Amino acid sequence: MSAPHPQKLAELLAAIPYARFLGMTGELAGNEITAILPFSPHLIGNTVLPALHGGVLGAFMELTALAQLSMSEPLRRQPRTIDVTIEYLRPGRALTTYALADVRKIGRRIANVHVQAWQESRASPVAALRGHFLLSVDPSGQQGDSGRH
């Protein structure tokens, strides 16, 4: 498998309106994405601390997993999220947030991905996500198992 071109990652993220809403970008090292979420005031969920909204951190890590899956192997369409479990470890401060996805398993239909997000130090993650993603979808668009893979 040849490494994807950085332009492909930029195109992928630019094509997702919600990724633009968040202001998410990414860098490629080989086929590994480091996702980047620059701080922006509209991402705040707690004005007292201030802290990033927990939903934003979850969304950012979910998009990181989806983008990494798209970069890891050619997919006909965007994977679909089946479930995610988000663990909040520290408040996300008014700083740039980074995330790396670890694709633990890619099967024919299902992928298992773990994501970590951090700010100043990767050793002090702010949040983590574990999720399952559906890689192929039947032509009717239903998420169920069509047996056509």
Next chain:
Amino acid sequence: MTIDQRTLTEAGERMTQGTPQSASLGIRLVSVEPGVAAMAVTYRDDLVGDPATGVLAGGVITTLLDHVCGLAVASAAGPVHSTATLDLRIDYMRAAEPGRDIIARAYCYKLTHTIAFVRAAAFEDAEDDPVATAQGAFVLNLTAPKAPDP
């Protein structure tokens, strides 16, 4: 502790309109009573996650569910608390219908001195036909939040 309805509604409106991320998503308060809260988000093109289908991004639903769970916890625990999400599990049952608003309703079904347990569902029309369901645990902060750990 019981809280009067006006205080609850004001807290809900402050949480939806006064939180930058909630306001920028256009999240609005639908209803709130002790331990139960509902919020909605209006479909917008800039919140789409898959341009091939026009379906709202999962992240929008995640934020809506997290936010409404927070209000359900606050309405159960009382206004003296601040709350923080410990974990949140979200199951996506199906794609949201493009062009439709999404409503989320959350129930804080157990409250201890330190932890609140919440479940929630996101749907267009009926709670028993959900786009996604969520299950979460929130920590209750009895005192003002401290500066984050270094």
